[in-house]
Amino acid sequence: MAMQSSPYISFPGNASEAFPYYRDLFGGRLDLMTYDQMPPMEGIPFTPPSGSVAHATLEAPGITLTGGDAMGEDLPRLASDVYSFLLAFDTTDEARTFIATVADDGGELAMPFEVAPWGDHYGQVRDRFGIRWDVVVDGSAG
Numbered sequence: 312m313a314m315q316s317s318p319y320i321s322f323p324g325n326a327s328e329a330f331p332y333y334r335d336l337f338g339g340r341l342d343l344m345t346y347d348q349m350p351p352m353e354g355i356p357f358t359p360p361s362g363s364v365a366h367a368t369l370e371a372p373g374i375t376l377t378g379g380d381a382m383g384e385d386l387p388r389l390a391s392d393v394y395s396f397l398l399a400f401d402t403t404d405e406a407r408t409f410i411a412t413v414a415d416d417g418g419e420l421a422m423p424f425e426v427a428p429w430g431d432h433y434g435q436v437r438d439r440f441g442i443r444w445d446v447v448v449d450g451s452a453g
Contacts, residue, residue, distance in 0.1 A: 317368075318396060320378035320442070323386040326364035329440050330378070336412065339371025357382040374398070390441030397445045403432050406446045410436045413444065426450070 322329050327343070334341040344366050346359035359365070363380040400406040407424060414420050417439030424434025430450035437443045 315375075317375040317377050320376065320389070321381035321386075322364070322378060322389065322440070324360070324363065324380050325440065326367060326378055326380045327362060330364070330367045330369060330376075332416075332438075332440070333369050333376055334371070336409075337369065337371035337374055337376075339369055339374075341367065341369045343367040388441060390437065390443075392443065395435065395443040395445045397447060400446065400448050403448050406432065406434070406448050409444075410434060410446055413438050 320326075320329075327345070330341055330343055343364060346363050346365045347361060349365055359380070359382060363382075364378075366379045367377065369376045398406075398409065400409065403424075410420065410424055413436045419437050421435035421437050421443055422433075424432060424446060427433040432448040432450065434446050435443055436446065
């Protein structure tokens with residue numbers, strides 16, 4: 312069976328801000344389509360606000376993110392400890408740079424980056440959109 316996995320994030324109306332942020336953070340190619348750019352869709356059960364993102368795909372080295380703007384009232388917050396995205400870096404310097412970049416740009420350190428009981432370096436940072444990134448470096452790496 313051939314299969315690939317990509318997280319899909321339903322943003323609460325700010326996907327047009329989030330995806331360029333992730334492109335700047337990870338690099339890669341971003342394809343973003345708003346509902347305004349789509350042909351009229353008969354029978355769609357909602358009226359999307361102007362500029363809402365229908366679908367976005369960011370393909371960057373080592374990661375693919377997909378998503379768009381969620382529709383409806385009382386949308387859930389993205390910030391949660393019931394999910395996170397795990398990023399494995401080659402070196403502790405790369406990992407520390409990533410954590411500092413995210414934290415310094417409106418995010419927050421969720422768990423210090425240090426040697427974990429299992430021997431790897433591990434930490435957590437939450438970005439300004441509420442997404443938690445778990446960061447790991449193999450204990451045998453520098």
